Amino acid sequence: METILPKFDSVFSIDCVIFGFDDGELKILLIKRNEEPFKDWWALPGNIIQHDQSIDLAAERILYELTGLKDIFMEQFHTFGDVNRHPQGRVITVAYYAMIRLNGTKELKPISNYASKAVWIPVNDLPKLAFDHEKIFSRGFDKIRNKISYQPIAFELLPEKFTLTQLQQLYEVILSKKLDKRNFRKKMLNYGILKELDEKQKGVSYRAAKLYKFDKRKYAKLFQKELTFSS
Amino acid sequence: METILPKFDSVFSIDCVIFGFDDGELKILLIKRNEEPFKDWWALPGNIIQHDQSIDLAAERILYELTGLKDIFMEQFHTFGDVNRHPQGRVITVAYYAMIRLNGTKELKPISNYASKAVWIPVNDLPKLAFDHEKIFSRGFDKIRNKISYQPIAFELLPEKFTLTQLQQLYEVILSKKLDKRNFRKKMLNYGILKELDEKQKGVSYRAAKLYKFDKRKYAKLFQKELTFSS
């Protein structure tokens, strides 16, 4: 039973709730812990913050080591600092969420020292998690549920080209409610932040839908105005 | 030039943006630093987090030591972790905002070791601040500006009994825009979260306005619904 942390000192860490959207399901990336405490438990990916690294960089590093991805949308959402959240000493953790595109199946990089594997698990089907990670996850989920209503973060989860139905499904799983198709499309198209492409969906056994792209330039123009994406 | 922090270790601290509303002005509480670095500069009240103290408690302690107040509305809003934000070593700081009632003039408690005085300063008239405290303040201000639009935090800043005009003025200073009196009153009263009292304002040399209270019980009932308090 190794002691990683000296009992007498505080340590800072990062934990990440990494969202992906695949096959109509919202998932997060979990790792299986290799080490005590909570050996063999599922946990959020995380790590100690190094002295020469800003916390934002530390978060990006974790994501990169796990997925090989860079320049991903990430944002800090809360810092958890209860005295006893870590059984081996005082660890304060800054939590981030990230959103990544799972185009089909994304290969995960081999995992480093402290975890034996990393897997995408649907948010509606999560196992028990180590430490206070369930609390962290649920607060992160609240955060994106709230944020998606007024910021265009949904597009970070979709492939670059997507159909309006896919976009709507994503809103529905995040908000956990059904939306009206006609109203949703009307509203989305009205914002003028989608570019309609000349392409259509391929490989479906029914009428193919038009593809759209998120138009960052138009969005930037409207940026001063707040948009409302929910309901 | 004393060195408070060992160069080789990380330290966690708390900084607080403490808002008060007085005489039509929004103010925050600043302290004058007694010690290096940034001796004699104005700064946000803050402190090191002790090992046996959760970060929420640490924040409450700072507020209590400074104002003698307990059970005040406080919320964490961001953690600042740039490598060089503190000239003497790595200090990661968790920032909180608080809102307190300044009924007339509130006496501040005598200040502890690291500060020579604490003063209420209007947010529109802030001096240069130590460290990255300007950034912290401005993010905290953004936070309440955003939050006041959908949560009843404004009442934390007003005396228990207030007039609709006072309430409107507070919204106006936080949102930095003029609001229409008739629309504001209509909207506020429609929410049904204000209790109209049988009392009137006293000591004014013009027609006295009715006093209202925030009705927490009614608010709790509506709580599932999000309210919109802006515009």
Place this chain on the structure above:
DNA sequence: AATATAGTGTGTATTCTTTACACTAAGTAA
């Protein structure tokens, strides 16, 4: 007693936004 002053308190019409709701069109598979 009359008047000036300063802030309180109120209603309506217009525009914009949100919601509710159901059928035809297009493509694929048999």
Place this chain on the structure above:
DNA sequence: TTACTTAGTGTAAAGAATACACACTATATT
């Protein structure tokens, strides 16, 4: 050719947001 599955579309009604101006009341002043 037919059956199946999803794409794509419009309108009416209700609700929310905005714009806008004047009479009322309490006090202070002369």
